[in-house]
Amino acid sequence: MLSLHLLLLLLLSSCLCTYSNTSDKAVDTLLRLLPEEEGLSSGDLGDDPNEAYCESWRLSVETNNAGNWKKISARCSSLVEAYVRGAQYALDSKVVARFAQAYAKNIQIAGDGMDAWIFDVDETLISNIHHYFVHEIRWKKVTNESGREQWAASTKSPALPWSLWLYKKLQGMGFQLILLTGRKETHRNSTEQNLLAVGYHSWEKLILRGNLDSGKRAMAYKSEKRAELVAQGYRIHGSSGDQWSDLMGEPMAKRSFKVPNPMYHIP
Amino acid sequence: MLSLHLLLLLLLSSCLCTYSNTSDKAVDTLLRLLPEEEGLSSGDLGDDPNEAYCESWRLSVETNNAGNWKKISARCSSLVEAYVRGAQYALDSKVVARFAQAYAKNIQIAGDGMDAWIFDVDETLISNIHHYFVHEIRWKKVTNESGREQWAASTKSPALPWSLWLYKKLQGMGFQLILLTGRKETHRNSTEQNLLAVGYHSWEKLILRGNLDSGKRAMAYKSEKRAELVAQGYRIHGSSGDQWSDLMGEPMAKRSFKVPNPMYHIP
Numbered sequence: 410m411l412s413l414h415l416l417l418l419l420l421l422s423s424c425l426c427t428y429s430n431t432s433d434k435a436v437d438t439l440l441r442l443l444p445e446e447e448g449l450s451s452g453d454l455g456d457d458p459n460e461a462y463c464e465s466w467r468l469s470v471e472t473n474n475a476g477n478w479k480k481i482s483a484r485c486s487s488l489v490e491a492y493v494r495g496a497q498y499a500l501d502s503k504v505v506a507r508f509a510q511a512y513a514k515n516i517q518i519a520g521d522g523m524d525a526w527i528f529d530v531d532e533t534l535i536s537n538i539h540h541y542f543v544h545e546i547r548w549k550k551v552t553n554e555s556g557r558e559q560w561a562a563s564t565k566s567p568a569l570p571w572s573l574w575l576y577k578k579l580q581g582m583g584f585q586l587i588l589l590t591g592r593k594e595t596h597r598n599s600t601e602q603n604l605l606a607v608g609y610h611s612w613e614k615l616i617l618r619g620n621l622d623s624g625k626r627a628m629a630y631k632s633e634k635r636a637e638l639v640a641q642g643y644r645i646h647g648s649s650g651d652q653w654s655d656l657m658g659e660p661m662a663k664r665s666f667k668v669p670n671p672m673y674h675i676p
Numbered sequence: 677m678l679s680l681h682l683l684l685l686l687l688l689s690s691c692l693c694t695y696s697n698t699s700d701k702a703v704d705t706l707l708r709l710l711p712e713e714e715g716l717s718s719g720d721l722g723d724d725p726n727e728a729y730c731e732s733w734r735l736s737v738e739t740n741n742a743g744n745w746k747k748i749s750a751r752c753s754s755l756v757e758a759y760v761r762g763a764q765y766a767l768d769s770k771v772v773a774r775f776a777q778a779y780a781k782n783i784q785i786a787g788d789g790m791d792a793w794i795f796d797v798d799e800t801l802i803s804n805i806h807h808y809f810v811h812e813i814r815w816k817k818v819t820n821e822s823g824r825e826q827w828a829a830s831t832k833s834p835a836l837p838w839s840l841w842l843y844k845k846l847q848g849m850g851f852q853l854i855l856l857t858g859r860k861e862t863h864r865n866s867t868e869q870n871l872l873a874v875g876y877h878s879w880e881k882l883i884l885r886g887n888l889d890s891g892k893r894a895m896a897y898k899s900e901k902r903a904e905l906v907a908q909g910y911r912i913h914g915s916s917g918d919q920w921s922d923l924m925g926e927p928m929a930k931r932s933f934k935v936p937n938p939m940y941h942i943p
Contacts, residue, residue, distance in 0.1 A: 461764055465764070465767045465768045468735070468768055468936070474772050474934055500724055500728050501736075508742055659926075
C-alpha cells in the first residue's frame with residue numbers, strides 16, 4: 410500500500426513538474442489570472458479548477474486569512490476529507506512536529522520545573538476524524554458544540570502520531586506539558602481516560618473549562634489561562650494547537666505551532 | 677496556453693483523487709507514517725517524497741511554524757521556483773485578496789479619513805521574482821540586505837495583480853492606504869516611481885526606514901510605526917504582508933492577511 414502511495418506521489422510530482430515548467434515568466438502567469446475588472450462578482454471564484462482552488466482555500470484557513478469561517482467551502486468538502494484521510498495531512502503534521510522539536514532542542518531547561526509547553530487536545534493530541542466523517546458530525550454540530558460534546562464524552566479518539574511523538578520528545582527534554590482544552594470540566598474523566606489509553610502520560614496539568622469559563626470565546630479563555638500560568642511562574646516556551654484561537658492572544662507562547670485542521674474553525 | 681494549464685490541473689486533480697481514495701482509514705495512514713522511535717535522527721526528513729515534503733515545508737513557512745528560517749530547503753529549491761512561477765501562487769494570492777475584500781466590505785467607514793489598511797511593498801504590492809531568480813539574488817543576498825538594496829533601487833518590479841486588485845477595491849471603499857516597508861528612506865524616489873508605474877496611486881502615506889530605524893528588526897520597526905499611526909488616530913482595520921514580521925507585534929491590525937512568499941524570510 411505504501412509503495413502505491415509513493416508511486417502516485419511520484420506521478421503527481423511529475424505532473425507538477427511538467428506543469429510548472431510550461432511557463433518561464435512568472436508575471437505572465439500572474440497576469441493571465443488577473444480578473445477583468447468589470448462584471449466580476451465579489452464571491453466569484455467559480456472559474457478556477459477545484460483542486461487548485463481548494464489548495465488555496467486550505468492555505469487561507471491554515472494561515473488564518475479565512476478568518477471566522479463557518480464551514481468547509483462546498484466544492485472542497487470531499488477534497489478536505491481526502492486530505493485528512495491521506496498522507497499529506499500526516500506529512501504536514503510531521504513537519505510541524507519536527508520544527509517544534511528543532512526549536513525545543515535549543516531551549517535551556519532551568520530544572521526548576523517551570524519550563525512549559527502547552528498542547529491543545531482535539532485535533533492536536535487526538536484525532537476526531539472518525540466522529541467528524543464517519544459519524545457525520547459535521548461543521549454544524551462542531552460549531553454549536555453538540556458534536557464536540559459527543560466526542561469529549563467518548564474515550565476512543567486515537568492519538569495524532571506526530572503530536573504523540575513530539576509530546577514524548579519534549580517530555581524527555583524536561584518540559585512540563587500543560588494540556589489546555591476547550592472541553593468542559595464535566596468531561597475530565599473521559600478526556601483523561603482517552604489520553605492515557607492512547608499513550609499520553611504524566612502531563613503537568615489538564616486545564617478544562619470550568620463554570621466561570623462558560624460562554625467565553627476560546628481565544629479569551631485560553632489567553633486567561635496562559636496569563637494564570639505565567640503568574641504561577643511558568644515560562645511558556647511553546648504552544649501547539651490546530652486553531653489560531655489556541656495560539657493567539659496575550660500572553661502568547663514564545664513560539665506557536667499551528668497543527669493543520671481544515672475541518673472546522675473555533676473562533 | 678491557458679487551456680494547457682487547465683488540462684494539466686485536471687490531470688493533477690485526477691491523480692490526487694485516485695491517490696486520496698486508496699485509503700479509507702485516516703488513522704491507518706497516519707500510523708503508517710509514524711517513525712520508529714529508535715534510530716531516528718532529529719533532522720531526518722529524507723525518506724518522504726520530495727513533492728509532498730516540499731508542500732509541507734511551504735505550509736510550515738506560510739503558517740510561521742518554520743520560525744526564523746534562513747534559506748529554502750535544498751530539496752525544495754526548484755519546486756519553490758516552479759510554485760512562484762506557476763498558477764498556484766497566483767491563485768493562492770487571489771484567494772487571500774478575496775478574503776480580505778470580503779472582510780473589508782463589512783466594515784463601516786466613518787468618513788473621517790482615519791479608516792486605514794496597511795500594505796507591505798516587496799512581495800506584497802510588487803514582485804521581485806525576476807530579481808530573485810533571474811538575476812540570481814538568492815536568499816543569501818536577501819537576508820544580508822544587498823539583494824534587497826538592489827531591488828529597492830530598481831524601478832521595474834511588476835505589480836502583484838491580486839494585490840493591485842485589492843488595493844483598488846479598498847480605495848474604492850474609502851480606506852486610507854498606508855504603505856509600510858522595510859526599504860530605506862534613501863529609496864523613496866525609486867519606490868514611488870516603481871509603484872506609480874505599475875498602477876498604485878493615491879496612497880495616504882509611504883513609510884520607509886529612517887536613520888533612527890536602522891538596525892531595528894522588521895517586527896519591532898513595523899510595530900512602532902503602527903503604534904504611531906494609532907496615536908495619530910488611525911483605525912487599522914487590515915494589514916497585508918508576505919512576512920509574519922509585517923503583521924505580528926502590538927498593536928496589530930484588526931485582521932491580518934498573509935500573502936504567500938516561500939522565497940525568503942525576514943525576522
